[in-house]
Amino acid sequence: MKMNIMLKKICLSLLFSISVLLVSAQNQATAGYVLKGTLNGIKNGKIYLSSYNEEDRTSTNIDSATVANGTFVFKGKLKNAEMLGLNIKPGNWSANLFLENAPVNINIDTTGAEHYDYTKYGQGKGARLKKITVKGSKSQDQFDALENDPSLAALKTKREAISKQYTAEKSAEKKEELKAASAKISEEYNAIQFKLIQQFITQNPSAVSAVYAFSNYYRFNSTMPVTELGKVLDQFKGEAKASRYYSALATQLKDREALLPGNLAPDFTLVKKDSSKLSLSSLRGKYVMIDFWASWCKPCREAIPHWKQVYEKYRGKGFEILSVSDDSKWNDWIKAMDIEQMPWAQVIDEFPKKMMPARVGSLYQVHFIPFYVLLDKEGKILVYSDDEKKIDEKLAALLGS
Numbered sequence: 001m002k003m004n005i006m007l008k009k010i011c012l013s014l015l016f017s018i019s020v021l022l023v024s025a026q027n028q029a030t031a032g033y034v035l036k037g038t039l040n041g042i043k044n045g046k047i048y049l050s051s052y053n054e055e056d057r058t059s060t061n062i063d064s065a066t067v068a069n070g071t072f073v074f075k076g077k078l079k080n081a082e083m084l085g086l087n088i089k090p091g092n093w094s095a096n097l098f099l100e101n102a103p104v105n106i107n108i109d110t111t112g113a114e115h116y117d118y119t120k121y122g123q124g125k126g127a128r129l130k131k132i133t134v135k136g137s138k139s140q141d142q143f144d145a146l147e148n149d150p151s152l153a154a155l156k157t158k159r160e161a162i163s164k165q166y167t168a169e170k171s172a173e174k175k176e177e178l179k180a181a182s183a184k185i186s187e188e189y190n191a192i193q194f195k196l197i198q199q200f201i202t203q204n205p206s207a208v209s210a211v212y213a214f215s216n217y218y219r220f221n222s223t224m225p226v227t228e229l230g231k232v233l234d235q236f237k238g239e240a241k242a243s244r245y246y247s248a249l250a251t252q253l254k255d256r257e258a259l260l261p262g263n264l265a266p267d268f269t270l271v272k273k274d275s276s277k278l279s280l281s282s283l284r285g286k287y288v289m290i291d292f293w294a295s296w297c298k299p300c301r302e303a304i305p306h307w308k309q310v311y312e313k314y315r316g317k318g319f320e321i322l323s324v325s326d327d328s329k330w331n332d333w334i335k336a337m338d339i340e341q342m343p344w345a346q347v348i349d350e351f352p353k354k355m356m357p358a359r360v361g362s363l364y365q366v367h368f369i370p371f372y373v374l375l376d377k378e379g380k381i382l383v384y385s386d387d388e389k390k391i392d393e394k395l396a397a398l399l400g401s
Helices: 002-030 138-147 150-168 172-203 208-219 226-234 244-257 298-317 330-340 359-363 388-399
Strands: 033-040 045-053 058-067 071-076 082-089 093-099 103-109 114-117 125-128 131-135 269-271 277-279 287-293 319-325 345-348 371-375 381-385
Touching (some): 045 071, 093 138, 138 172, 150 172, 298 330, 371 388
Parallel strands (some): 033 103, 093 125
Antiparallel strands (some): 082 093, 103 131, 114 125, 287 371, 371 381
């Protein structure tokens, strides 16, 4: 009897030890990521895993592996789940995947890749891989489910068809009709996309894939009201809130809050045509409209006759315009000014960092042009908008119609 009891204790002890070892092994396996991949069309080479920083638009290689007989393996650990880039050489083949600390498998096929050649622009050439299958990444599955929602897929197909028609069309009138139709589809697409993202955030507030999906959406919808942006960010928790995507969005929210009406407009100093410098603050004592434009911007050029009329009407009542050009080439800016003959102050923005937007445009969170900021006599923001009608209405209220 005692022997049986002892045997039972030994068996239980062994089972417990085995369980501990199994759990320990499992924890070790999931403490980081193990990314195993197969490549169809590439036998040997080198593959790089990179992280992209949206804030300064730079990519940093975080690991590399050897491709041997069409296979490769990465092992490492991430702070949070992250959308990472894969770059295979020779050939400069590129792809993305949402990697997380788990065993993940990826299969890549080079057939159907989208080849590009940007050498004439001072950049490289390569190919974007299209046939990619990822297994084991929950974040990838979640992001794919959002991106490939049937309601969005149908609109994508319609928009692509219109794009092909637009390219082939010769009639200017027909092109405008197609452009309007495409804009309407894009508007519908954005509305459905935002609704789907909102639903996903509500159900998965800690998912990094949710904040990444919203970050992608916001990049193309940066005119979203500040209050709405704040409400979306308030929903995120845990790992999502600790991610770089949340951090970047929180910074943009803070910057945009500083540009709300009633706040003092950020001061800046830029160069005029004669190479002398002009500061925004030097125009205090007048109502000032900052006009963000560029020589290559057709809507900007088309708006100039209107602003000439507005300037003529209100300049005697203490109104001034300061145009800030987004041109990176000085000669293009000079040529456009010579043609347009704008009678107000002109300065050109600066591009201190390669591949980054202009300094003052970034300071004012200008993601597209034309864009306008109207200031009172103390330099405080009255109107911040891409809608010239809002400027017209405010000036009429302040200075008379």
